[in-house]
Amino acid sequence: xxxxxxxxxxxxxxxxxxxxxxxxxxxxxxxxxxxxxxxxxxxxxxxxxxxxxxxxxxxxxxxxxxxxxxxxxxxxxxxxxxxxxxxxxxxxxxxxxxxxxxxxxxxx
Numbered sequence: 414x415x416x417x418x419x420x421x422x423x424x425x426x427x428x429x430x431x432x433x434x435x436x437x438x439x440x441x442x443x444x445x446x447x448x449x450x451x452x453x454x455x456x457x458x459x460x461x462x463x464x465x466x467x468x469x470x471x472x473x474x475x476x477x478x479x480x481x482x483x484x485x486x487x488x489x490x491x492x493x494x495x496x497x498x499x500x501x502x503x504x505x506x507x508x509x510x511x512x513x514x515x516x517x518x519x520x521x
Contacts, residue, residue, distance in 0.1 A: 421520070422517065422518075426439075450462055459495070459497075460495070463493055463495070463497065466493060466497075467492065467493055470490075470493070471518070472490045472499070472516060472518060473490050473491065473492060473493075474489070474490065474491075475489070475490055475518050475519070476488070476489055476518070476519040477489070477490045477501070477516050477517060477518050477519060478516070478517045478519055479499075479501060479511055479514045479515070479516050479517075480514055480515040480517075481511070481513065481514035481515075482514075486501060486503055486509055486511075487503065487504060487519070488501045488502045488503035488504055488509070489501070489502045490516070491508070494510065498510045498511055498512050499511040499516065
C-alpha cells in the first residue's frame with residue numbers, strides 16, 4: 414500500500430504483474446540482464462540497447478515534468494538521443510536535452 418501522496422504516481426511489480434516475486438531470484442535475473450547489456454555496451458552496441466530502451470519506455474510520447482535541482486521543465490518526452498539523454502519538447506517549442514533529473518509523468 415502506498416500513502417495517499419504516492420498512490421496516483423507509484424506502482425510496484427505486484428501491481429503491474431499481478432504476482433508475487435521471489436526477491437533473490439529477481440535480483441539475480443536483473444544482474445544477469447545488466448551484465449549482458451554491459452557487455453553489449455562495451456562492444457559498441459549502444460544503438461541496439463537504445464532501441465530496446467525506447468520500445469520499453471513508458472515515458473516517451475507523454476507529458477512530463479522534469480526536476481533538475483532548482484530547475485523545472487515541462488513538456489513532451491520525445492525520444493532518447495544517441496547518448497541516452499531524454500529529448501524533451503517544451504511547451505515553448507524548444508527541444509531540451511535532459512541528462513539527469515527526476516521525471517514525473519503528468520496526469521492527462
